[in-house]
Amino acid sequence: MAIHLNRRTMLALAGAGAVSLATPLAAQDTALRLAFIPQENPEKLLGDIEAITGWLASEIDVPVEGFVTIDHAAAVEALRNGDADISFMGALPFVLAEAEIGAVPLLSEVYRDAPSYTGRIFVRRDSGIGALADLRGRDIAFADPISESGYLYPLAEFVEAGLIDGPGAAEAFFGRVFFAGGYQQAMQAMAEGLVDAAGASQYADLLLTPQQQAQVTWIAESPPIPSHVVIARPGLDAEVQDRFTNAMLQLNEPENRDKLRYLYGPDGYVRADSAAYGGVRDMARRYGLLE
Incomplete structure (x- = not known):
C-alpha cells in the first residue's frame, strides 16, 4: 500500500532534515512571496532561499520573501490562497495548478543545454x-x-x-x-x-x-x-511578473551564474512555453489526474 x-x-527514513515546513521569512504585505518545494534537504534550502531572495529584491526593487512548503500540493494551495505569488515546481503539479487555479507559467529550467x-x-x-x-x-x-x-x-x-x-x-x-x-x-x-x-x-x-x-x-x-517550471498565481500584477522574469533571466549571464546554485542548480532559465507541457497533460489525463 x-x-x-x-x-x-x-x-527516520531519510536522515535528519529530511523535510521541513517553514513560514515566510518576513511578513510584509507588499513583498513578493516565493514558494519552494523541498527537492533537497530543506535546511540547506532555507539558506539558499535567503541568498536568492536578497539578490532578487535588489534587482526588482520589491521586497522578496521565500518559504519552503511541505510538498507540491502545499505549494499549489499557497498559490490558490494567495499565501504565495510565485512557486518553483515540477511539470505535473504545474499542469494541475493550471487546471485548478489558472496558474501562469513564467520560466522553465535548462539542464545540460535542454529544457x-x-x-x-x-x-x-x-x-x-x-x-x-x-x-x-x-x-x-x-x-x-x-x-x-x-x-x-x-x-x-x-x-x-x-x-x-x-x-x-x-x-x-x-x-x-x-x-x-x-x-x-x-x-x-x-x-x-x-x-x-x-x-x-x-x-x-x-x-x-x-x-x-x-x-x-x-x-x-x-x-x-519538460523541465521544472516557475509559475505565478493568477492575478499577480503583470509588471511584477515581468520584473521577476527579467531578473531571473539575468541569472544566465556569466557574472550571475554562480547564483543558480541557490535555485536547485539548473544551468539557466528560458521563458516558459505552455505548449511544451502537452505531453504531461496527456499523462495526467491517462492516469486520472486531469479530466
Whole structure:
C-alpha cells in the first residue's frame, strides 16, 4: 500500500532534515512571496532561499520573501490562497495548478543545454536488482505523489513493462510504496538500504554523497519530461511578473551564474512555453489526474 510518511517516519527514513515546513521569512504585505518545494534537504534550502531572495529584491526593487512548503500540493494551495505569488515546481503539479487555479507559467529550467530531463528507477549496485520485474514484492520510495519525475513517469515504466496497470495497481506489485517528501529523501532511503529502490529525477543521484553515488545505479529511464517550471498565481500584477522574469533571466549571464546554485542548480532559465507541457497533460489525463 502507498504510505505517506509523517514527519517522524520521514526523519527516520531519510536522515535528519529530511523535510521541513517553514513560514515566510518576513511578513510584509507588499513583498513578493516565493514558494519552494523541498527537492533537497530543506535546511540547506532555507539558506539558499535567503541568498536568492536578497539578490532578487535588489534587482526588482520589491521586497522578496521565500518559504519552503511541505510538498507540491502545499505549494499549489499557497498559490490558490494567495499565501504565495510565485512557486518553483515540477511539470505535473504545474499542469494541475493550471487546471485548478489558472496558474501562469513564467520560466522553465535548462539542464545540460535542454529544457527537459527524465525520471529514473535507482537501486543499489549490490542489491542484485537488475530489472523492474525484480522489484516485485520489494519496497520503493518515490519523491512526491504529484511529481512527474519523482513518481508518475518512473511508475509509468512499470506500466510500459506490463508489470502493473496503473498507479492503483502499484500496491499489488510492490511490498510498500513510500512518498518520502523529495528527491534527496527518496534517494537517501534507497542508498541507506531502508527501501530497495527510488523513483526520482535523472539528476537526483547528485544529491547523494560521492561515496553513495558510486554505490547506486539505475535500471529504467522514462522518456524526456519538460523541465521544472516557475509559475505565478493568477492575478499577480503583470509588471511584477515581468520584473521577476527579467531578473531571473539575468541569472544566465556569466557574472550571475554562480547564483543558480541557490535555485536547485539548473544551468539557466528560458521563458516558459505552455505548449511544451502537452505531453504531461496527456499523462495526467491517462492516469486520472486531469479530466
